[in-house]
Amino acid sequence: MEVAEEDQVDAHADASATGPLLRLRGITKIYQMGEQELLALDCVDLDIESGEFVAVTGASGSGKSTLMNIVGCLDVPDAGSYQLDGVEVATLDEYELAAIRNRKIGFVFQGFNLLARTTALENVEVPLIYGRRSNRTELAQQALQRVGLGDRLEHRPSELSGGQQQRVAIARAIVTEPSIILADEPTGNLASLQSEEIMQIFQQLNDDGATILMVTHEQDIARHCKRQVAMRDGRIIEDQPITERLRASEMIARMREPLPGSAGRR
Numbered sequence: 001m002e003v004a005e006e007d008q009v010d011a012h013a014d015a016s017a018t019g020p021l022l023r024l025r026g027i028t029k030i031y032q033m034g035e036q037e038l039l040a041l042d043c044v045d046l047d048i049e050s051g052e053f054v055a056v057t058g059a060s061g062s063g064k065s066t067l068m069n070i071v072g073c074l075d076v077p078d079a080g081s082y083q084l085d086g087v088e089v090a091t092l093d094e095y096e097l098a099a100i101r102n103r104k105i106g107f108v109f110q111g112f113n114l115l116a117r118t119t120a121l122e123n124v125e126v127p128l129i130y131g132r133r134s135n136r137t138e139l140a141q142q143a144l145q146r147v148g149l150g151d152r153l154e155h156r157p158s159e160l161s162g163g164q165q166q167r168v169a170i171a172r173a174i175v176t177e178p179s180i181i182l183a184d185e186p187t188g189n190l191a192s193l194q195s196e197e198i199m200q201i202f203q204q205l206n207d208d209g210a211t212i213l214m215v216t217h218e219q220d221i222a223r224h225c226k227r228q229v230a231m232r233d234g235r236i237i238e239d240q241p242i243t244e245r246l247r248a249s250e251m252i253a254r255m256r257e258p259l260p261g262s263a264g265r266r
């Protein structure tokens with residue numbers, strides 16, 4: 001097929017239009033513990049395309065959080081190349097990393113990490129304040145509506161359930177429309193129904209085009225994603241598409257079905 005010359009020029013002008021969203025090559029992280037060196041990441045190669053939904057699994061200490069911290073520009077590798085949206089970030093300074101974090105990354109943590117004395121709405125506005133965005137309240141309100149909390153805007157974290165707090169954290173992660181959402185054990189502190197509700201939101205966001213990278217140690221949670229990357233001793237030992245994918249909406253419907261013989265009671 002013939003490609004017009006100006007189209008070729010366009011494609012080269014914007015590296016992100018051709019390469020993967022995330023491109024890691026030989027990413028290595030060494031922690032110095034006194035005399036000992038601990039190899040937390042050992043030459044990790046990983047590509048993630050826009051629109052993917054990836055689970056990172058592996059035993060405790062295998063390097064999952066270390067990898068997430070580097071992908072999220074919270075930390076820099078000791079060796080290797082990391083390109084986000086076509087930009088090499090492994091060598092940026094703290095100031096530049098903070099700017100990339102604010103613009104391109106949405107974080108969701110196991111412990112929610114909300115500001116305690118602050119309402120849901122204000123919590124979601126925080127990244128917009130750093131990003132000096134206008135119409136903050138409106139954007140925060142829309143993000144909270146997307147996670148089903150349009151009626152909890154003025155509630156403080158202590159006035160919300162764990163699952164609701166995590167939904168506020170997801171609203172805070174998506175309000176800036178990041179290139180990628182990073183979630184480290186987002187369901188780790190939640191019971192099974194609340195976990196499914198969180199996975200339902202992630203699946204909906206992914207269906208709408210969001211790219212998500214999520215750490216979990218639960219195989220049943222990983223099966224909601226589209227691809228699984230398994231780690232051991234700082235290396236990726238397996239990288240596969242998820243075949244029999246679970247849909248959170250179906251899991252929730254099943255959990256809410258009355259038990260046989262309970263005459264409709266729960």
Ligand SMILES: Nc1ncnc2c1ncn2[C@@H]1O[C@H](COP(=O)(O)OP(=O)(O)OP(=O)(O)O)[C@@H](O)[C@H]1O
Nearest residue numbers: 031032033038040059060061062063064065066067
């Ligand atoms: N700041 C640090 N200083 C020294 N060693 C560290 C540091 N952070 C992590 N490590 C070590 O690096 C290795 C990888 O840690 P990491 O937190 O990435 O594991 P993980 O897979 O997230 O584990 P978990 O499932 O328990 O959260 C571990 O052996 C850990 O002890």
Ligand SMILES: [Mg+2]
Nearest residue numbers: 064065066184
């Ligand atoms: Mg961890």
